[in-house]
Amino acid sequence: MRLADYCSAEEWKRIKDFADTKETPFLVVDLEIIKQKYEELTTCFPMAKVHYALKANPGKPVIELLRDLGSNFDIASIYELDKVLATGVEPERISYGNTIKKAAHIKYAYDKGVRLYATDSKADLQSIAENAPGSKVFVRILVEGGETAEWPLSRKFGCHPDMAIDLLVQAKLLGLIPYGISFHVGSQQKDIAVWDAALSKVKYMFDWMRLEEGVILKMINMGGGFPANYISEVNPIQVYAEEILRYLHDDHGDDLPELILEPGRSLVGESGVLVSEVVLISRKSRTDLKRWIYTDVGLFQGLIETMGEAIKYPIYTEKMDNKEAEGSVVLAGPTCDSTDIMYENANYHLPHNLAVGDRLYWMTTGAYTTSYSSVEFNGFPPLKTYFIGCGKEEEKN
Ligand SMILES: Cc1ncc(COP(=O)(O)O)c(C=O)c1O
The missing domain is CATH 2.40.37.10 (Lyase, Ornithine Decarboxylase; Chain A, domain 1)
Structure with missing residues (x-):
């Protein structure tokens, strides 16, 4: 491999000088690179809200850096929630993106001020209604992408779009706010076209909810999936953004819904x-x-x-x-x-x-x-x- 394909001479010197003073094994995380990646992503998607997927690297300096850069956070558990809140991040900047959660944990997050929850099942929706009344919910749908993602996330999360529609209707009846739809095309996703297919499903659901149920959905959460630079070649984030924004404009015209991105790997890898x-x-x-x-x-x-x-x-x-x-x-x-x-x-x-x-x-x-x-x-x-x-x-x- 060629080192120059993975970091600049200046970045390498910074890491190497530091590493030479320490005994192996250890990981060195260069926060300057995360800052660059965040700025690159927000330049590519100026209209989107970034909710950093904390699971990728929950280090306190990473949270503090992204907090100061204005990022929001996606948490998978109340333990991640506590870590983020401990750095002074306001609960309005946090989404609870795991569809598998104990009732007591939903209540804990609600009591701490979290008002945005992912779901993909009736039982979880019911539990959110009981323990986080009046909150916004987004339903995660099953999408393709397992074949072309190096770390696929298919099957375990999400539900069929028809079921997602039932859940959004049910959410309203339960006093929740049916806010939007999410998907995750699989981590280290190399085929940009899978976002097109996922967004088409979302568009169909937005239309159905408006025309058949009188519910205006507000948000699309496009999850993670953007790649990091490993051995096999990947497109730069600019190419992902150009294509995905084109799909979005094709579907929604100039009036895009609120967009959320939940990058993990691509921000910190x-x-x-x-x-x-x-x-x-x-x-x-x-x-x-x-x-x-x-x-x-x-x-x-x-x-x-x-x-x-x-x-x-x-x-x-x-x-x-x-x-x-x-x-x-x-x-x-x-x-x-x-x-x-x-x-x-x-x-x-x-x-x-x-x-x-x-x-x-x-x-x-x-x-x-x-x-x-x-x-x-x-x-x-x-x-x-x-x-x-x-x-x-x-x-x-
Ligand atoms: C709900 C959710 N959002 C975002 C991510 C981050 O994905 P990636 O690391 O591919 O950006 C994950 C990864 O598992 C996830 O489960």
Whole structure:
């Protein structure tokens, strides 16, 4: 891989200078990059409200940065809610986007002032009506996209549009405000056309609700799905925005509904570099063509999205700079669980002269790493995170 494809020389120097003073493994998150990404996104979608999906990286400095930049927040649990509120974010800036929630948690969020809830089932809607009376609800629909997303979110969330219409009608009868419709086309979604198909369903539902039920829906929540820069090529966010805005204008003319975006991966993914060290290099037989490279991070220290070799992180080592010959490798973690193998079939190559103790830099690891890291598996501590840039230098956990 070419380092220059993943960060500028200036960004790399900032991260490297910091990383050289620390013992592996750890994640460095550069807040300057998140700031750039936020500004890029809001420039591309000036009319949309950004609700950062906290699950991607719930670090306090990330929340504080996005709070100051004017972002809103999408939470999946009351624990995330507490983290956001603790930084002084007003509850009006928070949506409760998980469709699976305990009645007591809905009440907790309501008591804290949250008034915007996602739902996709009758029982959850009923519970929102009872525990968060008068709130705005948006119904999440099932959409296509599972085939072309590297981390699909299909099936578990959302309901058929016909059922979503029933829920919106029911919401009004229950004293809630049927506010809008949401979807998520799958994370790291590479096919922009899936937004077109999803938005067509939304348009049909907006029309139906207005003409048949006399209800004017106000909002479309387009979820997340925008990509980060991993190994395989993706379009820039500007291309996503141009296409998606064209679909929206085709459907709604100049009078667009309120738009919400819930980016996670695309905002924070590229801000992170996971710094690890080679613990062991071996071959399984005298003639084995592949070297096994065991590192001090694995699936349980933040690399869970390599499961099924789904997310393919770019991996850099300084020995690549000397144009050393490379050979194919299997990359595995340090625990004694045999599922702790990151890449066996993805055809990763690393320099032949890679040695025990060399550092491996896992690029684009700012999203869905620390929050997935295990607490104590095999005794290994959770992945340490340092935040740099924007005047911060802070260690989490
Ligand atoms: C409801 C919801 N919104 C937004 C996101 C963020 O998606 P992404 O990281 O693809 O931007 C997720 C991811 O799981 C989600 O479940």
